[in-house]
Amino acid sequence: MKNPKIILIGGAAGTSKTTNGKIICNKFDISHRMGSGFIREVAKSFITMKENPYLYNYSYSPHDNSSPFDNLYKQSEVIKDSIELCIERAFAEGTSLLIEGVNIIPGLIDTKNVSLNVIFTVDDFDQHLQMVQGKTHFKRKISKEQFKKIREIQDYFKVKAQLNDWEIINLSAPANIVKIIKELI
Numbered sequence: 001m002k003n004p005k006i007i008l009i010g011g012a013a014g015t016s017k018t019t020n021g022k023i024i025c026n027k028f029d030i031s032h033r034m035g036s037g038f039i040r041e042v043a044k045s046f047i048t049m050k051e052n053p054y055l056y057n058y059s060y061s062p063h064d065n066s067s068p069f070d071n072l073y074k075q076s077e078v079i080k081d082s083i084e085l086c087i088e089r090a091f092a093e094g095t096s097l098l099i100e101g102v103n104i105i106p107g108l109i110d111t112k113n114v115s116l117n118v119i120f121t122v123d124d125f126d127q128h129l130q131m132v133q134g135k136t137h138f139k140r141k142i143s144k145e146q147f148k149k150i151r152e153i154q155d156y157f158k159v160k161a162q163l164n165d166w167e168i169i170n171l172s173a174p175a176n177i178v179k180i181i182k183e184l185i
Contacts, residue, residue: 010104011120012154014132036101068149069156106164124172
């Protein structure tokens, strides 16, 4: 029996996780696509701001003196079980799934039933700035200070990916994401 394709895509804000996730789903006929930001929104229906204030802000806008990555990690720990249950269900049912988002952190999520774990980066500063202000989140406004935090988060993602044997895909230049993913699966 063949295992279903289950793909996790993580990375800092503005690294084209959503845009390329959609392309990957279409090309590889993946049945379900989820964004970790939406899983975070569902979690807010049963976790109050008082219980976990980290859940209620962007990854790059800590509500306290936490480092940007510590803020993101605390935000992501809360939805870890939900993400893992989605993976388990897809695997058990034999259905394909792609979960993308900033909360997909190497080493945090159990990946035993996952076909491919990747982190998207945009190493080129100017290109990343342009992408973070792109069309998929056109209402989101990013200050210079917030973008600096996004870049810090990206640096941590690279370290976590290397420590946990996740693929790192730098999308600074135009890339054939379908070809890259096909080679990795």
